[in-house]
Amino acid sequence: MSTPHVVVVMGVAGTGKTTVGPLLAGTLGVPYAEGDEFHSSENVAKMASGVPLEDADRWPWLDSIGEWAHGRAGRGGVVSCSALKRAYRDRLRAAAPDVLFLHLTGDRELIGRRMAARKGHYMPTALLDSQFATLQDLGEDEAGVAVDVSGTPEEITERAVAALRRFEN
Template sequence: MSTPDVIVVMGVAGTGKTTIGPLVADALGVPYAEGDDFHPPANIAKMSAGRPLDDADRGPWLDAIGAWARERAGHGGVVSSSALKRAYRDRLRAAAPGLVFLHLTGERALIEERMAGRTGHFMPTALLDSQFATLEPLGPDEAGVLVEVSGSPQEIAGRAVAALRARDVAGD
């Protein structure tokens, strides 16, 4: 990519943000930050108990991610964040204009299967329905690309990097 953008890997739980994000960052030669690490302990406790976060819970988390992205502006970086609602993405863009979103998407059954197979994560599969209900896909005026999550992590990351580079070449 010609300009080192800050890329937000977004999508519902189980799409592979934590797996794909570092692969994309490595391919682009920029640092990666795990969005879950920005959650305050109260958010993790709430999700671990099977309760979805509300907008008030997400505010400080989004602000922390936005601050990281602002610090990386002009240097590049990749950070994961569900960024499910347009308002959340607007909040991130307000903190760090010029963000590019990499929306990982796929069939619900595949995502649920992947969630059920992972260990040591605080997000239970029971919250997947709330994630899909909250999701507002990228609008045509939002800088970003959509990448389907079938295949191996390397295949997905390869498609993501290709889509981001094509977007960069097109000047979007």
């Protein structure tokens, strides 16, 4: 992409945000930020114990990610963030109006298998259903693209770069 954008790699847990995000950032030649690192220790403990976050838990987290994205405006970057609800994406856009969303999508079975196979992550597979219940797909008026997560991380990244090209200036 010729003009540096900040891309928010979004989707339910287990779609590969943390895997695809750095690959995308490397391909685009911009920094990557891991959205999970913006969570408070209280949020992490809550999720690790199997309790879904409430909106009140998410607002400060989203504000921190929005601040990072705002600071990268015009220089580009990639950040992972579930951004499951339109209201969450609106909050990110309020901080950084030019962000683009890359929605990683896939079926529940595939994502559940991937979640079960990963090691050392605090998000339990038991919360996946609540994530799908919360998910609101990108609206037609939202700057972003949806990319299926079948295939290798490299294939997903290639599809993402191709889809994001429509936002080149």
